Amino acid sequence: MNFIESIFSFVFGDGDPNQGIEEERWKLIGQYITSNGGVVAAEELAPYLDVETSGRSADDDSYILPVLLRFDGQPEIDEEGNILYRFPSLQRTASSQRSGRKEYVGRKWTDWVGGVEKFFKEKKLQFSKTSSSERALVIGLGGLNLFGVIILGTMFKEIAIPPSGFIKFASDIFPLLQVYAGSFFAIPLFRWFLVRNKNAQIEKRNRAREQRARALELPDISLRRKLLSARDMAQRTVIGQDQIVYSTDKDFVEQDYEAREWDRRFREIEKSD
Numbered sequence: 001m002n003f004i005e006s007i008f009s010f011v012f013g014d015g016d017p018n019q020g021i022e023e024e025r026w027k028l029i030g031q032y033i034t035s036n037g038g039v040v041a042a043e044e045l046a047p048y049l050d051v052e053t054s055g056r057s058a059d060d061d062s063y064i065l066p067v068l069l070r071f072d073g074q075p076e077i078d079e080e081g082n083i084l085y086r087f088p089s090l091q092r093t094a095s096s097q098r099s100g101r102k103e104y105v106g107r108k109w110t111d112w113v114g115g116v117e118k119f120f121k122e123k124k125l126q127f128s129k130t131s132s133s134e135r136a137l138v139i140g141l142g143g144l145n146l147f148g149v150i151i152l153g154t155m156f157k158e159i160a161i162p163p164s165g166f167i168k169f170a171s172d173i174f175p176l177l178q179v180y181a182g183s184f185f186a187i188p189l190f191r192w193f194l195v196r197n198k199n200a201q202i203e204k205r206n207r208a209r210e211q212r213a214r215a216l217e218l219p220d221i222s223l224r225r226k227l228l229s230a231r232d233m234a235q236r237t238v239i240g241q242d243q244i245v246y247s248t249d250k251d252f253v254e255q256d257y258e259a260r261e262w263d264r265r266f267r268e269i270e271k272s273d
Contacts, residue, residue, distance in 0.1 A: 006134040007141070011187050013195075017123040025120050029067060030090060037234025038091030039076075039084055041226050047119035047213035050205055078229040086233070119213040122202045125195045127188075142184040149174075149181040 001009065029048045033040055042061040051063045061083060067073060073087040128135065152174065161171050219227060 001130065001134070003134075003137065006130045006138050009128045009130050010135060010138045011184065013191055014126060014129045017125065021122065026070060028117055028120055030071065033071065033087050034090045036231070038087045039230050039234040040087075041082070041084055041223075041230050043212070043223060044216060044227070044230070047209045047216070049120075049209075051208065051212070076233070078233060080225065080229060082226045082229055084226075084230050084233060091234075118216075119206075119209040121206050121209070124199045124202055127192055127195050142181075145184060146181045149177050152177070 025048060029045060032044065032048065036044070042064045045064055045067055049063055049067070064085060068075075068085065071087045072089050073085050076084050076086050078084055130138065152170065156171055156174065159167075162168055215223070216227070
């Protein structure tokens with residue numbers, strides 16, 4: 001970056017690296033649910049969410065509510081009384097080789113947390129993208145400005161200010177020069193503390209999500225049975241070539257009849273889900 005950009009980066013920063021990252025979060029959640037057949041336990045989505053641990057019981061799954069609203073999910077209870085979450089919209093895919101039937105999509109234990117990112121990770125903020133040499137030049141400029149303001153202030157105290165002329169003009173704008181020289185270091189100093197605090201919070205959230213992801217890799221007996229139940233419940237409805245509504249190979253009347261027939265069969269599939 002050029003010198004002007006270096007000054008701006010040092011004083012005001014370079015923006016939030018996590019801007020737009022929420023879409024990436026939802027993408028990861030959708031990929032994980034889809035890769036596991038559309039049925040998951042709440043613990044499986046915790047590595048992608050911001051779960052408050054203080055004052056929350058172990059059975060409180062309220063943190064999954066935004067996911068249910070986003071992907072139109074619904075809770076279901078298995079034979080052992082575990083609450084699982086089914087997402088029908090993430091279970092259906094199109095296939096040119098299979099007929100409309102339910103397909104078991106249970107996966108091996110070692111693959112359950114594979115295929116997609118194991119947990120959602122936020123990026124830490126950078127104080128400035130300037131290099132060490134660029135930062136040294138910017139700090140040098142700021143120091144020179146501050147030194148000049150100090151010298152100028154001393155001069156104004158020792159000399160009489162004429163009613164007009166350049167010295168009078170410099171005296172009038174001197175408060176602005178003081179603000180400029182002070183802000184050159186005050187703003188970055190404030191940002192440094194702010195970035196440090198935000199990075200500590202980001203690190204805390206990342207660590208919490210990583211710990212929940214590790215809990216899925218080495219689950220206890222109850223969690224393992226819950227995950228197995230979710231895999232057993234996971235089913236995918238596949239729409240094959242024999243269920244395609246319109247085709248250029250058939251006339252409109254024939255296709256209209258088949259469209260009604262397809263709609264009837266599709267509703268049967270919906271009910272069987």
